[in-house]
Amino acid sequence: MIRRFLLCALFAAAAVPAWAQTMSYADAISQLAAACKNDIARYCKGVPLGPRLKTCFDANGARMSPKCQQTRSAVYASISRRAAAQRNIGDVCSADIARLCDTSHADAHLVECLVSVSPAALSQQCGQTFNDTGWRTERARQ
């Protein structure tokens, strides 16, 4: 119950609109590199990619170029939304999986199953979280 509440709070707090797709980590972080390269060199020189870079953005964001500010909000929101979806998919979709899939959840078969069922058959929350994982598009590319 507490976990469910935290999940809801997490979704409510995300800056990305609920219908938006999350980006792949590669696309997200290369947008950041492109839009913020100069600002990173100026305000975050020597700061490693990782938690400290985000802290540096938080501390210096107001001084950075508008394009960088806008991009980094969208990029970090997308990354944390995708990471949360990948972490929580088993819990969020447990009822759907029990109903639709003949498998234990949280392994590769889960994705095969969720891809194979019609999106309309999934509960709204499970469908959204599954979209956010990016695994539907990842699977389609293979």
Added chain:
Amino acid sequence: MKSHRCHAVAALVLLGAVTAALGQQQINSSQMATSLAGVSNTRLSLTGAQMRQAVLDNIHNYPGTLPPRPLTFPQMENMAQFVVEVDFDFNSAVIRPSSYRTIGSIADALHNPILLGYGFLVIGHTDSVGGRQYNVGLSQRRAEAIRDALIDPFGVNPGVLEAVGMGEEQLRDPAHPTSGVNRRVQLVNVGKKFCFGRSGEQFVCP
């Protein structure tokens, strides 16, 4: 699992061809994931600590400006793996923005469901510029910087990643020890680490 195995072999062959033909060309996250998937069901019988010790022993037993003989780990040759180039600031463990995409691609690959529960070594290699002992420390810090970024912001489970610095003990091109091709990062699948029960609970595989 069988089809994954075929894919992985194909991807490794492809990787060799692509690297040879295009030099700097990097592989994408799908290719990384298939390169890391299911070639072998065995777990690597070698720990990060043993590898770090072997590196120090190699420097101690075979001293010289360059390693007189490359350090080899035969156990690792059959493990699923790939190699990428990552740009760091000079003499530093700070990843350059030009390589952010590569780190993001590794994160995409490690989150691929076919790799769920597997453990990975992140192995850093330097060229021969600088002392051998120094390069071990530098490559260790660089491998750790990649591990740190994969964990936060990209959400990879810290329990599946171990960083190891090889220094210059495994030059890729010993004839040109200062060449950029020697500076690289190797990702190795060390086998299943976490297993999942019927109700999705995660535990360390027996």
